[in-house]
Amino acid sequence: MPLSIRQPAAPRYRGRQDVAKSPQSQSQASWRVALTFDVEHHDRPAHPDGTRLVLRTLAERDVVATHFIQGRWAQAYPDLARDLARQGHLIGNHSHHHTPMTWLSPKGLAKDVRQAEQAVRRATGHDPRPWFRCPYGDGADDPEVLAALDRLGYRDVGWQVDTFDWRAKATGPQVVRTVIEQATAHGDGAVVLFHPWTPATGRAMPQIIDGLRAAGARFVRLDELR
Numbered sequence: 001m002p003l004s005i006r007q008p009a010a011p012r013y014r015g016r017q018d019v020a021k022s023p024q025s026q027s028q029a030s031w032r033v034a035l036t037f038d039v040e041h042h043d044r045p046a047h048p049d050g051t052r053l054v055l056r057t058l059a060e061r062d063v064v065a066t067h068f069i070q071g072r073w074a075q076a077y078p079d080l081a082r083d084l085a086r087q088g089h090l091i092g093n094h095s096h097h098h099t100p101m102t103w104l105s106p107k108g109l110a111k112d113v114r115q116a117e118q119a120v121r122r123a124t125g126h127d128p129r130p131w132f133r134c135p136y137g138d139g140a141d142d143p144e145v146l147a148a149l150d151r152l153g154y155r156d157v158g159w160q161v162d163t164f165d166w167r168a169k170a171t172g173p174q175v176v177r178t179v180i181e182q183a184t185a186h187g188d189g190a191v192v193l194f195h196p197w198t199p200a201t202g203r204a205m206p207q208i209i210d211g212l213r214a215a216g217a218r219f220v221r222l223d224e225l226r
């Protein structure tokens with residue numbers, strides 16, 4: 001199929017519940033939240049420096065997170081990818097072409113994932129294995145896709161809180177409310193999905209961090225979660 005940097009319109013992102021809820025409750029002094037970002041080419045006009053803005057907010061507030069980087073994005077923005085890695089965030093792989101994984105043959109999938117891995121390593125100096133996030137969440141419940149990822153040294157990571165920040169109508173206050181309500185309801189171990197290029201996320205991030213901290217949350221990378 002033709003491969004381009006544009007994201008196909010479908011399938012849509014799907015919420016997932018693949019990480020067991022911890023029995024610990026948020027009433028404890030400190031509970032863990034993993035902010036995760038799919039760092040990718042966007043498919044509509046976006047904040048020109050959205051990803052840079054998010055990184056600055058994370059640094060100012062001393063927050064570490066996890067970034068799943070699209071290979072082609074790393075090739076296009078190597079300086080930004082390098083800066084991101086230097087902030088101490090965990091680096092994952094978000095495919096090379098952002099094609100739904102179920103659309104690819106086993107050979108095509110392996111090629112795409114490896115291409116992304118090389119691009120991300122070149123830009124950040126970090127091996128993204130074993131962290132992988134399927135574009136659109138597509139393939140995350142497909143045994144063949146998961147087995148193919150496993151052979152390549154990866155495991156797919158889903159989320160419990162979907163900000164839906166990629167929607168054109170998403171607003172900063174809406175994203176703030178969604179994250180604080182849902183992450184607090186989930187409690188310890190909540191994984192939150194963001195897209196840093198969206199205008200809503202850049203605007204929402206300071207309030208999300210401050211609000212969750214006020215509720216007792218501690219921000220961790222995915223490798224600190226399990």
Ligand SMILES: [Zn+2]
Pocket residue numbers: 038040094098135136
């Ligand atoms: Zn994506």
